[in-house]
Amino acid sequence: MCTDFTCYLGQAIGPLINIFIVFIGWSVLYGNAQKIATRSETRGLLDRTIDKVRTLENEGKIYWLKSSKNLTSEERSIYTIRMQHELQILEEHLQLIARRNIVINLSQDLFKFRNSTTFCSEKPERSNELDRVLSISSRANTICNRLEDVFISKYKPTE
């Protein structure tokens, strides 16, 4: 039983300090869990975007490799319209990534990717198929590598 003021103060403050330490520990754990969840969600979005780029790259390469053979006008229009639509969806994905504070401007790369996949795709026989395939590959790689770079810069790998 405390009789003096100092002893009384010690008994009163002790539990408060314990509660404070528990609260600090909890907030650190919560902060870390939130960071991991945000990183994981961003990684998921990034992976889906990279998958989309790779799918469009493959479709583009297959189309241009077939371009020396006789493609019907229906095949040409289906490819071009589908590709231009999917590229627009890809740009929407990139805008979603930017909203997760991944600061990157891929507009220039996207325009070059669209150019290599759809420029004169209505009359593909006028272009060199190998040049086009290499260009599609190079543009797709640039987009994927820049996305990976910016992700690694934001979420540095643990040592």
Place this chain on the structure above:
Amino acid sequence: MTVKTINIADEFSKVPYGRYPDDGENNGERFRNEFLVPSLNEFEKIIVELDGTRGYGSSFLDEAFGGLIRKNIINKENLLSKLEIVSKFESYKLEIESYISEAKPEPLK
């Protein structure tokens, strides 16, 4: 200043495709001749709204906008000062500016 706004999705097509008429009905040459050229002749500024379509292919954009320079309809400086492209997709603006900058006027016959 007289201003004309052209919304491609509402006034032209939701699926613009191709360069020339033999590629399809909603091609870049038709858009240029039926929408851009009359507006450039009549108005001091034209605003082209791109959003609302299923996307654009490079041939369409090149023929519609770069074609204005190749066909000697307007010079680059005038076109860039009169034309405003509105879109939430930044890549289209860059692409159109690039085609306008790279286009060379065809020799007059």
